[in-house]
Amino acid sequence: MSEESSFLIIIGLILLVGMGVDTLGKKTKLPRVTLLLIFGIVIGDSVLGIIPKFITNQFELIADMVLLMVGFLIGGKLNIFFLKENGKKAFIISLTAAILTTLFVTLGLFAFGIDIELAIILGTIASATAPAAIIDIILENNFKSKFSDLLLSVVALDDAWGLILFSFSLALISIILGNGDYSSLILNTFKEIGGALFLGVLIGFPAAFLTGRVKDGQPILMEALGLVFILGGVSIFFEVSFLISAITMGLIVTNFATHHEYPFHAIEGIEWPFMSIFFVLAGASLNIVSLLDIGYIGITYIIFRVLGKIFGTYIGSKLSNTDKETRTWLGFAMLPQAGVPIGMALVASNYFIEYGQIILSIVIASTIFFELVGPILVKKALEKTS
Numbered sequence: 001m002s003e004e005s006s007f008l009i010i011i012g013l014i015l016l017v018g019m020g021v022d023t024l025g026k027k028t029k030l031p032r033v034t035l036l037l038i039f040g041i042v043i044g045d046s047v048l049g050i051i052p053k054f055i056t057n058q059f060e061l062i063a064d065m066v067l068l069m070v071g072f073l074i075g076g077k078l079n080i081f082f083l084k085e086n087g088k089k090a091f092i093i094s095l096t097a098a099i100l101t102t103l104f105v106t107l108g109l110f111a112f113g114i115d116i117e118l119a120i121i122l123g124t125i126a127s128a129t130a131p132a133a134i135i136d137i138i139l140e141n142n143f144k145s146k147f148s149d150l151l152l153s154v155v156a157l158d159d160a161w162g163l164i165l166f167s168f169s170l171a172l173i174s175i176i177l178g179n180g181d182y183s184s185l186i187l188n189t190f191k192e193i194g195g196a197l198f199l200g201v202l203i204g205f206p207a208a209f210l211t212g213r214v215k216d217g218q219p220i221l222m223e224a225l226g227l228v229f230i231l232g233g234v235s236i237f238f239e240v241s242f243l244i245s246a247i248t249m250g251l252i253v254t255n256f257a258t259h260h261e262y263p264f265h266a267i268e269g270i271e272w273p274f275m276s277i278f279f280v281l282a283g284a285s286l287n288i289v290s291l292l293d294i295g296y297i298g299i300t301y302i303i304f305r306v307l308g309k310i311f312g313t314y315i316g317s318k319l320s321n322t323d324k325e326t327r328t329w330l331g332f333a334m335l336p337q338a339g340v341p342i343g344m345a346l347v348a349s350n351y352f353i354e355y356g357q358i359i360l361s362i363v364i365a366s367t368i369f370f371e372l373v374g375p376i377l378v379k380k381a382l383e384k385t386s
Contacts, residue, residue, distance in 0.1 A: 003052070007054070007055060014281075017036075018272070021036055031136075031137050032136070036276060040284040043280075063281075066274050068228050068231070068232040068243075069274065073135055074131060074152055074156050074247050075250020077250075078247075082149060083153075089322060092319050096313070096315050097316055098161035099165070101309050104123075104312075105119070105122055106120050107304075109304070117355065120169045120173060121352070124165040126301065128158065134152075136275050141379070141382065143386055145382075150326065154334070159241070163241065166347075170351055193240075196245040197248050201249075204249035207253055208252055231245055282338070301366055302366050306335065325385045326385065328384075333381040335373070337371065342367060345360050345363035
C-alpha cells in the first residue's frame with residue numbers, strides 16, 4: 001500500500017473514531033481528549049504499532065495548525081467587556097500560579113537532592129499549561145460561566161509567563177555554570193514574545209477590517225483559516241511564538257471587527273476534526289514505557305507541579321477576590337501539560353547537554369500523565385463551577 005493511500009485511510013479512520021469517541025465520552029463522562037489520547041497510545045508504537053512513522057512525523061505540523069486555531073479562539077473570547085471583568089484577575093492569578101509552580105517544583109526537587117540547575121530548569125518548564133485540551137473541553141460541553149471565562153483568560157497569559165521564567169532560568173544557570181551568553185537568552189525571549197504581539201497586531205487590524213466584507217458580512221471558512229495560517233507561517237518564519245500571535249490577532253479581531261463575530265464561529269465549526277487528528281497522533285507519538293522509567297525525580301516533579309498549580313491559583317484567586325469555588329477548582333483546571341513544555345525541554349537539553357536526557361525523559365513522561373489525567377480534572381472543575 002502506498003504512503004498516500006495509507007495516509008488517507010488512517011486520517012479517515014481517525015475522523016470516524018473521533019465521532020465515536022464523542023458519543024462514548026458523553027456516556028462515560030470522560031473527556032473526549034483523554035479517550036483520543038488513549039486510542040492514540042493503543043495504536044501507536046507503545047502498543048500495537050499500526051500507525052506508520054511517516055504519519056506520526058506529521059504530528060508537529062498538525063499540532064501547529066491546531067494550536068493556531070486554539071490561540072485564535074482564546075483571543076476571540078477576550079473582548080473589551082470580558083477584559084474589564086477578568087483582565088486584572090487573570091493577570092494576578094496567572095502570574096502567581098506561574099511563579100509559585102516554578103518555586104514549588106524547584107524547591108521540591110532540590111530538597112530531594114537534585115542539582116539546583118536541573119531543579120530550576122524543570123521548575124520553569126512546569127509553569128506552562130496546555131491550552132488545546134482546556135478549550136476543547138469547554139467547547140465540547142458548551143461550558144459558559146464566569147469560571148470558564150476566567151480560565152480562558154488565565155490560560156491566554158500562562159504561556160507568556162512560562163516563556164519569560166524559562167528564559168531567565170536559562171540565563172541564571174548559564175551564570176552559575178559560567179557558560180556566558182546569558183544576555184542573549186533573555187533578549188531572544190523578549191523578541192519571541194514582543195515579536196509575537198507585534199505580528200498579531202500587524203495582521204490583526206487588517207483582518208478585523210477585511211473579514212466579513214466578502215459576502216454580506218459573513219466571512220467564509222477559507223477566509224478565517226487563511227488569516228490564521230498566514231499568521232502562523234509568518235510567526236514561525238520570524239521565530240516568534242505563534243500561539244501568542246494567534247491569541248493577539250483573535251483579541252484584535254474580536255474588539256475591532258464589530259460588524260460580525262463569524263470568524264470565531266467558522267473556526268469553532270472546523271476545529272474538532274483537526275483536534276481529533278491532533279490528539280490521536282499525540283497519543284501515538286508518546287512512549288508510554290517512559291512512564292515506567294520516570295523514577296523518583298519524575299514523581300517528585302508531578303507531585304510538586306500539582307501542588308504548585310493548586311496553591312498558586314488559590315493564592316492568586318484570593319489576592320484578586322474571586323469566589324470560593326474558583327479558588328478551590330481553578331488549579332485543577334490548569335494541570336494539562338503538552339507542547340510548550342516539551343519545546344522548552346528540547347531547548348534546555350540543547351543548552352545543557354549534561355542534563356538533556358533526564359530533562360526530556362521527565363517532561364515527556366509527565367506529559368503523558370498530565371494529558372491523560374488533566375482533562376478529567378478540567379471537566380470536573382468546570383462541572384463543579386457551572
